Amino acid sequence: MPDINAIGLHESSASQLADKLNTLLANYQIFYMNVRGYHWNVKGQQFFELHTKFEELYTDLLTKVDEVAERILTLGHQPVHAYSDYVQMASIEEDKNVQDGEACVRGILKGYQVLIERQREILSLASDADDEGTASMAGDYIREQEKTVWMLNAYLG
Template structure:
């Protein structure tokens, strides 16, 4: 009996990676809903610009939700799919009743910073497991989101 999965990774490593990916998935889902809320509820002088930018962000986040879940499946495991589980697993907290544009941008900035931190943890695990697929995905997300964090910081001054 082999101790590797269908893509050639040791099952113990794949299980550990899937657990971290499920944590990442939970954070993406909570963050996605926060950004949807910012999009719907933002008020103020920058409404039009922020409303449009938040839509860009949540559209990208939704794509990544699907990609992370599919990576979990590729590793031979099941993605969590209940919001009650997301709330328990996520470091990002639900952000309710936020209307002020600057507060919304701060929420987006903090959400991306948390995702980057989690993805760095995932990248380390993936590297240790010789899992190029997960490492590449995490690395791509980090690179993209670091630029977004820089831009959000510049916006906030």
């Protein structure tokens, strides 16, 4: 069975999933830096509350960056690791010089919208490929991030 990789998946499916995961990885990296920038630069009456929340979010994003990259490796492929590639591959754009707390939260909501959309696509592909590991990861991320989106929207009123 030369078309089967080390974890028992068809190589064509693993390759397609690795490509989608690399795009997800690029989006996570850009989003991570955006949220890190919001943490550093937010100003205003909600500074303490938002500064703390943004740190919580970027810490979680950094964990997910590592998990996505390791999943790509598990599939037998190489994660993209150059920031110039991330900028080219990502749908999330760099968000520079944002200081207003509400604008930061809106930027985070836009970022999660992109991640959730990409992860739903990956979940579907992984399910079709019988890739429980990738499907489980994507499903867990979607569930967590949908709750965060709800909370951030509630914060904005």
